[in-house]
Amino acid sequence: MIKDLKRKLALLLFLGTTLGMYAQVGINTKDVKGTFHVDGEKDNQSPPTTEQAGNDFVVVTNGNVGVGTITPTVKLDLRSTSNLNNALGIGSTSKTAEAVGAGAIRYVDISGGKLQVSDGTQWMDIYSTPKKSFVVARIRTADKAIKFVYNTASVLSGWEVTNDVSSSFNGTTGEFTAPRDGVYTFSFAYDFVQEGSTFLANSSVESQFVKNNNLIEVKCLKTYGKSTRGAQAGGNCVSSMKLNENDKVVVKLLQRIDNSTSGGRGLRSSSTVNAPNFGFNNLTIVEQ
Structure with a gap:
């Protein structure tokens, strides 16, 4: 009887822990602000300041990802208000536009460097106005x-x-x-x-x-x-x-x-x- 009760309590404890783990995961922080939250510098207060959030990575419930911000409003949000180094690095690929599908972006290191976007059929240049000589x-x-x-x-x-x-x-x-x-x-x-x-x-x-x-x-x-x-x-x-x-x-x-x-x-x-x-x-x- 007592053994059965212990087994049931252990099972409930395990299920509760597992459900809690699936609910939110925090690394280096106890004040978790999303489904998955990493405090890079392990410096967050509760709640973290904008400066402290500048080194955080978070995935919120709607699937938005924030890097340097814990309140992402788009699918990938790098707009930290306290960190000036928020550039997004885009690499190159040899795959065809058809293979990557419409909407993919790549960097091409020709003609001074340029960005191209795929329409699903071909790679097309994203035009900008460089500073002319x-x-x-x-x-x-x-x-x-x-x-x-x-x-x-x-x-x-x-x-x-x-x-x-x-x-x-x-x-x-x-x-x-x-x-x-x-x-x-x-x-x-x-x-x-x-x-x-x-x-x-x-x-x-x-x-x-x-x-x-x-x-x-x-x-x-x-x-x-x-x-x-x-x-x-x-x-x-x-x-x-x-x-x-x-x-x-x-x-x-x-x-x-x-x-x-x-x-x-x-x-x-x-x-x-x-x-x-x-x-x-x-x-x-x-x-x-």
């Missing part, structure tokens, strides 16, 4: 500090960068790196100083936009007939180019007007902004 640079050196020898195409480097919103231009080397696939418009102006020697007959200055070290994408030619006196030689070149991500472009000058000046013909420039020789050599790059 916009570069403004100028030469700010002493007069004739930058020289170009006769009949040798050389990179124009040593730019002072006044604007570069995407950090795509290296003023020291004069190299622009395309941050993503797209169309970019380059506008370049230059001016050589007036030297004592006259221009060579039937001479020219060629400005070039050179891609990836050796491919001349665009060149602009400024020609001269026979000159009887020393003169300035100025010109400009404007062009739009289709570039792929990480394509590199530099500006080169090829002068054939002067083969006698020591060290080559120099650019007209100044290190003083309001000086007469300042502002003749400029470069602007705009992503369309």
